[in-house]
Amino acid sequence: MSTLHTVNKSPYERNALKSCLDHLSAGDLVLLIEDGVLAARKGGAFAQVLGDVGRSCKIYALNPDLAARGIAVGDLVEGIQTVDYGGFVDLAADATRVCAWL
Amino acid sequence: MSGYQVNGSVVEHDEEGYLTDIGQWSKDIAEVIAKAEQINMTDEHWEVVNFLRDYYEEYQIAPAVRILVKEMTKKYGKEKGDQKALYALFPYGPAKQACKIAGLPKPTGCV
Amino acid sequence: MTDENTKKKFLYLNRKAPFGTIYALESLEVVLIGAAFEQDVSLAFIDDGVFQLMNNQDATAAGMKNFSKIYRALGDYEVRKLYVEKESLDLRGLTVGDLMPVTYEDEDENYEEKPSIRVVDRAEMAKLIAGHDVILSF
Structure with missing residues (x-):
């Protein structure tokens, strides 16, 4: 009975992630x-909140979109899985x- | 772009015959459009056309057929708010054809 | 006709202000077209989406369609649940009094006019999302 939420906007530009x-x-x-x-990279302003949320909800990032933006899987906030x-x-x-x- | 000939001037319509500028509508234009649709305007036809114009003025949309039926029933009684009766007046669909005569855009989601 | 067993609960999630993008108008058009399928339809207004329901919108001078009037026709289309998030209103300095009156006629109570807009808090909004079969985002 779970919902899959998708977010496709940079959290640095829009509030889609926050609202989600x-x-x-x-x-x-x-x-x-x-x-x-872009939210998923460690050291960013949303790393903390994603880490916190990750304790009650699973967080994923789409690998092709990470790769396109030069974000290495090793540089993701801990707990975020790639698909x-x-x-x-x-x-x-x-x-x-x-x-x-x- | 083609147009309707009304009192010596041309009023533009789109490829389906709907007025390009709803502000250009007049009763004379309605008669011309009706003629092009092979409809002879009676009081019953006018009742529907006027209802659609009032609805559009209030809500900025032309109602779907079932809404038209429901609202006509409320306003004029069961006899007028009857889908068959409305199709008898406007064989190609009351919302679609009557909206065209009323100078309104093609109804959203109209079949 | 749709029977109660196959009826699905649709939630239209509106998060954009009305004129800067086409989202609000597109959402309305889909709601109106979708209304023909006789499903259980609710609308949610979150973030800048709450601006869609501002009273006294007049787009004439801006040269755009005054589509805010369409919200008031939703009752005719049996769309009777417009949920507005309180936190989104608060953040923008708005109250429900700043919103247009949207009503529907309750045929079970002698066609009495009832308000369609319901203000809910964020936790209730999260429950609404979790309680619908289909979410359509705009």
Whole structure:
């Protein structure tokens, strides 16, 4: 009975990530895609909050979008897992609903 | 762009016959559009056209057919708010054809 | 006709102000088209989306369509639940009194006009998201 939330905007430019994190239910999943992956790099302003949220909700980042932006998997905030496009589809198919934060 | 000939001037319409500028509508234009649609305007036709114009003025949309039926029933009674009766007046669809005559854009989601 | 077993709960999630982008108008158009499918439809207004419901919008001088009037037709389309987030209003210095009146006629109570707008807090909004089958974001 979980929701997969997708975020595709940079948290440094828009409030999509913040708004998403404000509306999570326990057990929900968050997938960062497109510019949304910019939040996932350790040392960034959102590393702390993602680390905190990661304790009650799983957080994923889309690997092709990380690679395109030169963000190495080793540089991600601890606890964030990466998925490829197939993994994205699996997450969406397994979730009860998908909620996009645009 | 083609247009309707009304009182010696041309009023532009789109490729489906809807007025390009709804501000150009007049009763005379309505008669011309109706003629092009092979409809002879009676009081019953005008009732629907006027209803659509009032609805558009208030809500900025042309209502879908089932909304038109519901609201006509509320306003004029069951006899007027009847889908069959409305299709008898406007064979190609009350919302679509009556909206065209009323000078309104093609209704959203109209089939 | 849709029977109750196949009826799904749709939530339209609106987070953008009305005129800067096309999202708000597009959302409304989808709501109106979708209303023909007789599903259980709710609208949520979060973040700048709350500006969509501001009273007294007049886009005439800006040369744009005054589509704010369409929200008031939603009741005719049996869209009767417009949830507005309190925290989003607060952050923008708004109260429910700044929003346009949107009502529907309750056929079970002699067509009495009832308000469609309901202010909910963030926790309730999270529960609403978790309680719908389909979320459409704009």
